[in-house]
Amino acid sequence: MRDTGFSARATVLQRCAMLVTIGLMLGGCGNIEPWVKPYERQAFADPIMALDANPVSSAYIDHVYEARESARGAVGSSGGGCGCN
Amino acid sequence: MQSRISLGTTSWLAMLLAAMALLPALAPAGTLPEDRADLLYHRYEGGGVTIQGPSVLVRKTMAEKYSVSANYYVDMISSASIDVRVSGASRYSEQRNQYNLGFDYLRGKTTYSLGYTDSSENDYKAGTFSFNIAQDLFGDLTTLNMGFSKGSDTVRKRNDPGFEAGIDRWSYRVGLTQILTKRLLMGANLEVITDQGYLNNPYRSFRYLDPEDPTGSSYRLATEIYPRTRTSNAISLSARYFLPYRAALHGSYRFFTDTWGIGAHTIEVGYVHPWKSTPWTFEASMRFYRQSHADFYADLFATRDFQNFMGRDKELSTFTNKSLHVGASYAFANSGWRFIKRGTVNLFYDRLMFDYDDFRDASNRGLVAGTEPLYSFGANVFQCFVSIWF
Numbered sequence: 330m331r332d333t334g335f336s337a338r339a340t341v342l343q344r345c346a347m348l349v350t351i352g353l354m355l356g357g358c359g360n361i362e363p364w365v366k367p368y369e370r371q372a373f374a375d376p377i378m379a380l381d382a383n384p385v386s387s388a389y390i391d392h393v394y395e396a397r398e399s400a401r402g403a404v405g406s407s408g409g410g411c412g413c414n
Numbered sequence: 415m416q417s418r419i420s421l422g423t424t425s426w427l428a429m430l431l432a433a434m435a436l437l438p439a440l441a442p443a444g445t446l447p448e449d450r451a452d453l454l455y456h457r458y459e460g461g462g463v464t465i466q467g468p469s470v471l472v473r474k475t476m477a478e479k480y481s482v483s484a485n486y487y488v489d490m491i492s493s494a495s496i497d498v499r500v501s502g503a504s505r506y507s508e509q510r511n512q513y514n515l516g517f518d519y520l521r522g523k524t525t526y527s528l529g530y531t532d533s534s535e536n537d538y539k540a541g542t543f544s545f546n547i548a549q550d551l552f553g554d555l556t557t558l559n560m561g562f563s564k565g566s567d568t569v570r571k572r573n574d575p576g577f578e579a580g581i582d583r584w585s586y587r588v589g590l591t592q593i594l595t596k597r598l599l600m601g602a603n604l605e606v607i608t609d610q611g612y613l614n615n616p617y618r619s620f621r622y623l624d625p626e627d628p629t630g631s632s633y634r635l636a637t638e639i640y641p642r643t644r645t646s647n648a649i650s651l652s653a654r655y656f657l658p659y660r661a662a663l664h665g666s667y668r669f670f671t672d673t674w675g676i677g678a679h680t681i682e683v684g685y686v687h688p689w690k691s692t693p694w695t696f697e698a699s700m701r702f703y704r705q706s707h708a709d710f711y712a713d714l715f716a717t718r719d720f721q722n723f724m725g726r727d728k729e730l731s732t733f734t735n736k737s738l739h740v741g742a743s744y745a746f747a748n749s750g751w752r753f754i755k756r757g758t759v760n761l762f763y764d765r766l767m768f769d770y771d772d773f774r775d776a777s778n779r780g781l782v783a784g785t786e787p788l789y790s791f792g793a794n795v796f797q798c799f800v801s802i803w804f
Contacts, residue, residue, distance in 0.1 A: 365593050369596045372656035377656075377661070377686045378654055380654065383799070384452075386454060386762060389469060398705065400676075400705060402607050
């Protein structure tokens, strides 16, 4: 049992260390020159390009599917679910 | 099993906390969602079930760095679905009320979000806490999202006051949104969800061949037995493209697997087109969904104790759902009116068509068990809503 606890902590530490490393690497990438300049992004300001233009409607339709299909998750909205069957 | 799950939770939490500490150092970001109010009426009709009700959302920014949102959602259900008919029960009506409160805090290019959702029916209660972080990176071309939810459900049974069971749910999400070109936006999402507890529907039965019928043509019913844990993985890719004229194409694909042996693919493509210089915008999309059945699913088991887990929920069977969506939106008050910046009135319609490969329509008991026609049904989904931005 003690061994399991130790390896569990080790795994957590390893994952944290990995994340810190990735974070530092990403931090180093902070100076990447944006290849699409802010003034070239007018298309993304158009409401038709919004990823979730109607959050009330998309939450509803996600629920319609989730109640009738086994697949769930990764639909892109903030998620959380309602736990309703 | 329990210790594995709690270890997973601890390590994921630790990762999230570490990520939280790191993110603000990465880059400056972010914008809060716009202030808006939505009032929606929804209606679903299909397979002997009618569900309708309102949904109201209000979102407001405060001090330019906080945003609060509240959503109230109702499902009024009237059901005589095939599950109900096969089990011999009569049509029933019930209501589900759902409240959601959200709080967002923007700091630099990082948005921290907290949420709580409460859902209640007369025989089912669910509460879910969620936490999300969104971070804009690389000159705001990239947005990284991470989230965690913890849910706790209480399952009860009508006409059995002594019955009460619980479910614990954990969800872990990571997502990336990337501006690739001046016109193309792509997204990737990964979500792992684990449930533990009473995952059956207490009203649903599986069916098995009647051992006292030597002809083998009739069946009996018994309460389903499900595993007490389920872990699922879903990964999705999506894209949205601004066409050379003012219109958008979008598409997505999701791959899903779980520890019950279910695998699923979801593909969706759509098109949004503002009509010339009128206030009208039209949209249409198609969605295709296909899943394989759970390991413990069968339409008809040979005996009552055929295996340790037995289920006959059509949601666990092999099936296809093809759907078509059309919508029209009308924009008003585009140059503002009193406290309103702009608004839209929207009418959406979805047609769903479910075709089951190994779930039979057992509602006609005159047929030999296992030879009934395969089940299929269509559903109509209507949404009518008004949105205002202020």
